[in-house]
Amino acid sequence: MSSQQFIELLYVQLPEFVKDEAELRQLWSAPDTRRKLLQGLEEKGFGADQLAEMQRIIEAENSDLFDVLAHVAYALPPVPRQERAKNARLYIHSKFTSKQEVFLNFVLQHYVSTGVQELATEKLTPLLQLRYQNSIADALADLGPAAEIGQVFAGFQRYLYERVG
Structure with a gap:
């Protein structure tokens, strides 16, 4: 799968987990709900390795995985x-x-x-x-x-x- 296909697939599937940026922030802000979100993403094929690769693709290695998701879904710039x-x-x-x-x-x-x-x-x-x-x-x-x-x-x-x- 190309990086462009990966981004498109994540963009399409992320709304199954969060309805908007505010909900993503809320879920990501607590360790337990963040873990559940990451587990759900992994079940859909977006595991730690794939998200780390996406982090490299968008040049956000010094940013949080939250920033990868927020960038793909809501076009937010990654924050170190x-x-x-x-x-x-x-x-x-x-x-x-x-x-x-x-x-x-x-x-x-x-x-x-x-x-x-x-x-x-x-x-x-x-x-x-x-x-x-x-x-x-x-x-x-x-x-x-x-x-x-x-x-x-x-x-x-x-x-x-x-x-x-």
Whole structure:
């Protein structure tokens, strides 16, 4: 399949998953709904490898996979992950405690260097272990109960996908 055919097919099939840009942002902003969307796309033949190839084709390797979908479906220009992180930090500074902010900045560094997969729910524990030198007890002491840490981790992600401008 050519890249043009792939784009056309994705353009046709994406509305089966999301009705508009706002819904795409909403689904992508939460780890669980993002995972379900990605699973649904994979079932239709748009797996991680295909989306990564599309990322290369549209020269958006430094952008989020969200930007690939938004570009194909809604002709939005890709936003580099670095810029998404910078915009999210403005919200994080005012919405979270200083200790939560330090951890979320750590998460954002990994997101910028690696990609959206660093924001998956299953990455939370490894990120906490990395940040707190394998001491989950220190993480809990710094950031609060596990449920609260999970809410902070999932909750801040919506700020990455806020429409800017």
